[in-house]
Amino acid sequence: MLLREANDVGVQFFLNTTASEVQHDTEFTLRTDHSIFRSPILVIATGGLSIPKMGATDFGYSVARKFGLKIVEPWPALVPLVLLTRRKDVMGALVNRRLTTVVAAIVATLISLLNIFLLAQTFGIV
Ligand SMILES: Cc1cc2nc3c(=O)[nH]c(=O)nc-3n(C[C@H](O)[C@H](O)[C@H](O)COP(=O)(O)OP(=O)(O)OC[C@H]3O[C@@H](n4cnc5c(N)ncnc54)[C@H](O)[C@@H]3O)c2cc1C
Numbered sequence: 001m002l003l004r005e006a007n008d009v010g011v012q013f014f015l016n017t018t019a020s021e022v023q024h025d026t027e028f029t030l031r032t033d034h035s036i037f038r039s040p041i042l043v044i045a046t047g048g049l050s051i052p053k054m055g056a057t058d059f060g061y062s063v064a065r066k067f068g069l070k071i072v073e074p075w076p077a078l079v080p081l082v083l084l085t086r087r088k089d090v091m092g093a094l095v096n097r098r099l100t101t102v103v104a105a106i107v108a109t110l111i112s113l114l115n116i117f118l119l120a121q122t123f124g125i126v
Contacts, residue, residue, distance in 0.1 A: 019046065022063050049074055054122070082108050 006013075014034065021031040028042040046059045064071055084090050086101040096104065120126045 019059060022066070024067070051119075078108050078111065 014032070018033045019030055020033065022042065022044075023029045023031075027038050027040050030037045030039070030042060044060050044063055047056055049058055049061070050056045061071060061074075082101065082104045085094075085096045085104070088095045117126070
């Protein structure tokens with residue numbers, strides 16, 4: 001569906017192309033390993049820092065830092081979320097009830113197991 005919508009408005013795709021540098025004067029200049037693009041607007045959708053082997057890079061963060069944007073330092077979230085939200089000293093009145101914590105822990109465990117399985121499948125281990 002996304003491809004069809006993009007094709008309808010004449011989007012050009014440049015696959016296997018790595019963006020390496022962004023500069024800004026009157027417009028943005030994006031340097032890639034194949035060419036240089038100039039545009040008044042630049043949208044960066046290079047994802048977060050998860051698994052480098054799956055294509056994750058810190059490109060988005062480095063561009064944000066270069067242009068002085070505030071960055072919340074990334075850190076693993078799912079398990080800490082469950083652990084922190086059960087602590088009254090951290091959450092105050094918003095602390096999770098016991099039942100919520102138990103359900104969240106079960107869901108987090110299932111998601112973690114599923115992700116381990118998907119990773120193993122992606123890298124041909126299973
Ligand atoms: C193992 C794993 C399991 C997950 N499981 C779930 C789940 O069950 N449910 C869920 O909702 N979410 C899940 N997520 C999170 C979900 O995958 C991400 O939130 C989502 O993919 C983010 O989409 P995005 O388009 O922002 O970035 P991405 O999907 O990461 O896409 C970014 C793209 O930019 C490319 N790129 C990076 N740097 C450059 C560069 N310099 N030049 C050119 N291209 C570049 C990357 O190669 C990638 O193709 C999971 C993530 C991981 C790693």
